[in-house]
Amino acid sequence: MLTQEQIRDIRQQIDFEFKRKSPPEGFPKFPDLPAGRYNDEEFFELENKHYWSKVWMLAGTLDEIPEVGNYMLWDIARQPIVIVHGKDGVVRSFYNTCRHRGAPVVTEKYGTAEHGLVCGYHGWVYSHEGDLVGMRDKRDFVDFDMECRSLYPVKTEMFGKLIFVNFNEDAPSLRDYMGPIYDELQEFQFQNLRLVDHYVWDLHCNWKIAMEANMEVYHVKSIHPQTVDPSLDYRGNVNTLYPHGHSRMVAPNRVANRKSGYAQAGTDLREIETVGEIGRTCTQSYHIEPNWVSPLGPVLFPVLHFWPVNIRETKYEIRWFAADWGTGPVPEIFRKQIEYFNVVITEDTQFGDAIQKSVDSYAFKGVPLCYQEARIYHMHQNIDKVIGANIVPAHLRAEPVIGEEWIHPNDTSERLRQQEAMAAE
Ligand code: FES
Numbered sequence: 001m002l003t004q005e006q007i008r009d010i011r012q013q014i015d016f017e018f019k020r021k022s023p024p025e026g027f028p029k030f031p032d033l034p035a036g037r038y039n040d041e042e043f044f045e046l047e048n049k050h051y052w053s054k055v056w057m058l059a060g061t062l063d064e065i066p067e068v069g070n071y072m073l074w075d076i077a078r079q080p081i082v083i084v085h086g087k088d089g090v091v092r093s094f095y096n097t098c099r100h101r102g103a104p105v106v107t108e109k110y111g112t113a114e115h116g117l118v119c120g121y122h123g124w125v126y127s128h129e130g131d132l133v134g135m136r137d138k139r140d141f142v143d144f145d146m147e148c149r150s151l152y153p154v155k156t157e158m159f160g161k162l163i164f165v166n167f168n169e170d171a172p173s174l175r176d177y178m179g180p181i182y183d184e185l186q187e188f189q190f191q192n193l194r195l196v197d198h199y200v201w202d203l204h205c206n207w208k209i210a211m212e213a214n215m216e217v218y219h220v221k222s223i224h225p226q227t228v229d230p231s232l233d234y235r236g237n238v239n240t241l242y243p244h245g246h247s248r249m250v251a252p253n254r255v256a257n258r259k260s261g262y263a264q265a266g267t268d269l270r271e272i273e274t275v276g277e278i279g280r281t282c283t284q285s286y287h288i289e290p291n292w293v294s295p296l297g298p299v300l301f302p303v304l305h306f307w308p309v310n311i312r313e314t315k316y317e318i319r320w321f322a323a324d325w326g327t328g329p330v331p332e333i334f335r336k337q338i339e340y341f342n343v344v345i346t347e348d349t350q351f352g353d354a355i356q357k358s359v360d361s362y363a364f365k366g367v368p369l370c371y372q373e374a375r376i377y378h379m380h381q382n383i384d385k386v387i388g389a390n391i392v393p394a395h396l397r398a399e400p401v402i403g404e405e406w407i408h409p410n411d412t413s414e415r416l417r418q419q420e421a422m423a424a425e
């Protein structure tokens with residue numbers, strides 16, 4: 001939930017953004033981001049080894065495995081994982097790698113294993129908890145201890161119905177990782193939302209090039225003149241940078257308090273009632289590292305993910321969530337909204353291939369980012385922090401120029417509050 005104080009702060013910051021003639025005093029100049037961060041194999045390997053192996057990732061939702069015994073294969077993060085809804089209601093994840101000779105324990109994208117997971121190669125059986133509970137011809141294995149041949153677990157936590165995994169056993173809790181965003185997202189009720197749609201597009205560029213199109217609104221006037229620009233006023237956009245590289249943007253709608261398209265259409269769709277004033281009058285969008293972007297709303301909204309396939313190919317995964325619409329198929333107005341959004345994200349992705357070619361060209365050396373694009377720099381800076389600043393070669397580094405003084409809770413709202421206090425004295 002955004003508190004009343006936060007809402008007041010955001011309103012004040014929007015006002016500041018509209019009026020400012022330059023970035024706030026003292027805001028850092030960003031060094032050019034090295035082009036190699038998008039095409040250098042060495043950097044891509046560093047990301048693989050030291051970044052993706054340590055971050056919390058959205059793997060799916062309980063709607064995909066709603067019943068006890070349901071399982072799903074998840075490999076979009078390039079590790080073979082099986083996620084199981086256990087008898088005790090707990091969702092657990094394991095490497096889908098049999099402890100005998102590595103055959104996959106399950107082979108279908110979705111399935112049900114009432115009495116355990118049975119490897120198709122020699123028939124070893126694993127419980128929903130991942131323990132090896134059955135094997136053929138055990139007499140042929142000398143001194144064999146079944147107890148130490150459980151499936152390798154993957155750290156798993158729920159956020160409402162969302163299933164998050166982390167390949168690092170020692171990772172902080174999801175709550176600590178998400179920080180203030182964990183509380184802010186509560187008003188969207190991820191414990192009650194239904195999965196409306198889920199699809200994946202193939203993009204031909206580095207995953208960060210694809211994702212960065214969704215982390216700033218500087219582009220809105222140029223590439224969304226007919227779609228986003230008429231409704232969103234990018235000049236009032238407020239960026240908030242959080243620890244762990246996460247960030248939020250709040251951009252005011254041009255007509256504040258306008259009724260949603262759903263209400264105008266006269267439908268009686270249920271809204272997510274707890275969504276607050278900002279979520280109803282602005283575009284409130286989050287980036288959660290590594291690859292979550294979600295422009296939220298009170299009726300239907302997408303959660304976007306960008307997964308590297310290799311250094312120049314990306315899977316763009318899109319999930320839609322809404323409050324329960326009751327019985328019956330997905331409402332037609334949702335279908336229309338998704339169709340419309342797909343037009344917008346086609347606009348967003350249109351330059352990906354060409355940008356990748358530019359980055360690969362002899363000419364391209366680096367990227368100068370502006371104040372409005374601060375969320376992108378913040379993300380890069382955090383990637384290097386997670387990898388280990390001194391492991392990243394100097395020519396590939398995003399120098400850490402955004403100091404703690406610009407990261408929540410020390411953001412612009414704090415400065416504005418101080419100014420206000422001084423003016424009142
Ligand atoms: S590889 Fe699974 S039982 Fe042999």
Ligand SMILES: [Fe+2]
Nearest residue numbers: 213214224348
């Ligand atoms: Fe866009």
